[in-house]
Amino acid sequence: MFKIHPKDILQELGLKVTRSREAVISVLQNSSNPLTHTELMEKLPKNKSWDRVTVYRILSELEEKKVLRSVSSNERITYFELKDSESDLHGHSHLVCESCGAIKCIEENIPLPHEKKIEQFRISAIDIIFRGICKFCQ
Numbered sequence: 001m002f003k004i005h006p007k008d009i010l011q012e013l014g015l016k017v018t019r020s021r022e023a024v025i026s027v028l029q030n031s032s033n034p035l036t037h038t039e040l041m042e043k044l045p046k047n048k049s050w051d052r053v054t055v056y057r058i059l060s061e062l063e064e065k066k067v068l069r070s071v072s073s074n075e076r077i078t079y080f081e082l083k084d085s086e087s088d089l090h091g092h093s094h095l096v097c098e099s100c101g102a103i104k105c106i107e108e109n110i111p112l113p114h115e116k117k118i119e120q121f122r123i124s125a126i127d128i129i130f131r132g133i134c135k136f137c138q
Contacts, residue, residue: 013065020050024058025082034071034079034094034103071129073101081105093128099137106130 006025010017027043028035035043037056044050059080062068071079073096093106 009067013067015061015065020054021058024055025062028080028082031081033105034081036077036079040080071103071127073103075101077101079103093130095134096129096131097134097137098131099133102134
């Protein structure tokens with residue numbers, strides 16, 4: 001989904017195409033790491049005033065449509081990122097700093113359990129989070 005124009009993503013999801021939705025998707029597409037609601041708000045174009053509740057609603061809609069992944073830090077702050085594709089269950093892992101709450105992506109795939117071990121369980125998502133202290137907090 002990362003290379004698809006925001007308008008096309010919205011149309012594929014059956015959502016009305018609005019400037020606000022397009023802007024939120026664009027910011028998430030251009031981010032190398034997950035963003036908090038506040039960080040996302042700061043990166044939205046400055047030529048328009050943005051309603052915080054509308055942005056929360058957009059994030060919620062995208063998560064319901066399964067194109068957005070949310071990651072929670074130890075400080076109960078939620079970070080958001082677009083999935084690579086609709087079938088992206090695993091995606092990638094994250095590093096979470098237990099001191100400052102920063103979240104960084106790990107692009108390498110982590111080996112999954114053998115199918116025999118999980119054959120009677122339908123997996124809807126896989127989240128692997130490594131918690132520790134970042135280099136800035138050490």
